[in-house]
Amino acid sequence: AQSVTQLDSQVPVFEEAPVELRCNYSSSVSVYLFWYVQYPNQGLQLLLKYLSGSTLVKGINGFEAEFNKSQTSFHLRKPSVHISDTAEYFCAVSASNAGNMLTFGGGTRLMVKP
């Protein structure tokens, strides 16, 4: 079984500042990793995913994440945030040998202040 921990439930940050949202996972098998964003009263939108290859993954809206196998982490970063980035962010994993069944972290609320 897999588990995902998002260490920060809320991250306040000023506009145009950099941000990092942390995600750690545990799994006994190799995994695929995902970051999703959820705006209020909406479903989830895929930001980026890591399946294989380069450990630095670039996604939409200027976000990127780096897979670190030794630290079992997949932190999400953006060099300069906008007010419109205010949302809930979910990290998720799926076992590479078990289809696409996702296990989600608890979520991190990113609050961008003017």
Place this chain on the structure above:
Amino acid sequence: GAVVSQHPSRVICKSGTSVKIECRSLDFQATTMFWYRQFPKKSLMLMATSNEGSKATYEQGVEKDKFLINHASLTLSTLTVTSAHPEDSSFYICSAEIAGETQYFGPGTRLLVL
């Protein structure tokens, strides 16, 4: 990109009535669809996995007679909340998977049971 729709987006019903939520993949055929439940300010919890033409697989603790899932075609899955009660009020999100690829999420359905 792959688009998943849900209908209705919001529903209010009286306690004891049944509510049906539809999940459709609009521009692709989904081999598997997933149903999630999300409580306020919480992460997504997988309720069940459904494959076209077969019975859904429910997660532990989810009452299959309470939450009826029908996956009649490769583009449509329905979740029926039977004899709904106020504790069933929640945000229900579906996702659809193209075989071997990522899950694509619907916009969610807000259910309020009075």
